[in-house]
Amino acid sequence: MTSEKPDYALRITVGGSPAAESPEGCVEFHLPVDGSHLDVLEKSGLTSADTKTKTLVVLRENSLAALLVYAALCGMSSRTLDCEAGGTLCRFVNVSNPGGPQPEVAPEDLILLGVDLDFSEMLAGGNFMRVHAAKKVVLAGAFSTNPNLSSAEFLEIVQAVMLVASVRQRPGTGRYPSLYVSPVPDPSDEERIRQGDTSLLVDLEAARKDGGKVRRSSRTDDRSELMPPVDLTPRQRTLLAAADTDVERTLVRLNSHRNMDTGLWRCSRPGNHRNGDANPSSHVEDNKVRCYKCDLEPLDSLRLVVETLGLSPDDAAVWLASDK
């Protein structure tokens, strides 16, 4: 978390009223905190592709509800977004395993952390691996049911959530903590939480996952998306153009063909199939192809070439561009 203020191309404000004007060159999007944010997100046309630009979430309310919306936005984006909380910019710091290899630790079922934890303590010694490995992390301490938290209290909570999210990061997923919320913190609650009582907890990970569902239901290749990707380097442009190449043409170039009866294509990697994919099983849709044996998700032309010919993305783009 630094004081440097980067330029954001997309600002998502949460709570309060929509800003009268957004900073120049910046698209602004507003989300309510009345529990309707998932509906609003779904209907907005905002996609995870939009949030690949430099995105700032501005939390205009110091409330638990605002934090849940933030978690959902992070889920939709598949990453922890920078945010402004209590008027302070909080940049997500990717904490890679500090201090080199760490010992494997047996995962604990539950770790309770005070929100006043500090970075150095969290990252020291075995703490990093403990928190990383734990099945569940609960932040306890400052969060009350008071809807009007002070900016300082709220900021502390947001920073603690971001830190825990960073420490618990795993490829392709974040594991957000739960918050222990109680009008009056009671030490005996800890035992109830350890016994599995979730009635005292607010589950930010569930909120994050709900946001992820919006991402999966939105078409990321939708041409009507809110804004085009910005700040593309020439290399990224080349790769995007390669990815947009007609996938059926690419399949033909990779010696595949379509079965005219079924409309399915022969897999471009027949060696992965016991029978060489004699009965074609690859499905083309939205300019992507998916072999049900080889692929977990549909591939665009660029990835298809990468997977089939074993080329780097850059070499695959050159190969795609070489088509006469």
Ligand SMILES: [Zn+2]
């Ligand atoms: Zn295949």
